[in-house]
Amino acid sequence: MWLPIHINEQSAEPLYYQIEVQLRALIVSGQLEEGLLLPSIREFAQRLKCSIITIRRVYQDLEAEGLLRTKQGTGTYVAKVENKDKDRYRLEAVIEAFNTAIEAGLRVQCSKEELYEIFQKALQRYQFN
Known part of the structure; x- marks a missing residue:
């Protein structure tokens, strides 16, 4: 799955933050629907040419906010957001x-x-x- 996430390597903002802000916006705007399976951490990191640790942090932060949920062995999904x-x-x-x-x-x-x-x-x- 392709996600319209764009990173600016010239930005002073950390990479994880740029990704997190954009992914959060896609979720709360409804562009990514509840239950949608997101790319694996490894796949997403490869697409964005960044560290697996960066994507793991983004997914963990958004899961802590209640925007994502992870099912062991199946992946990370967009959570239901009221x-x-x-x-x-x-x-x-x-x-x-x-x-x-x-x-x-x-x-x-x-x-x-x-x-x-x-x-x-x-x-x-x-x-x-």
Whole structure:
């Protein structure tokens, strides 16, 4: 099974974190349905050209959050995620992205006003219902 996970080797974020964030987003958005069998740790690591330990950590972290479940001898599956939990994960992901963007702005000494302006311009690029 192919998963649309993209890693950026130039990023300051650890590899496991990049993979974990994207896999979590696929699960809570419903793009990966409950019961879906994920690639084995070895297979996933080979596809992403990373360490087996990296993928094991991602799977363990997401299993601890209740997003994955592992059945000994059969593999790792997407767990049932309640709607209230999906909403919480969804909003947490957006808040985290905002925090990362704000930190990037602060590193280059953007003012609060500049950050507001950037945010408003970014919102204008998208159409909302």
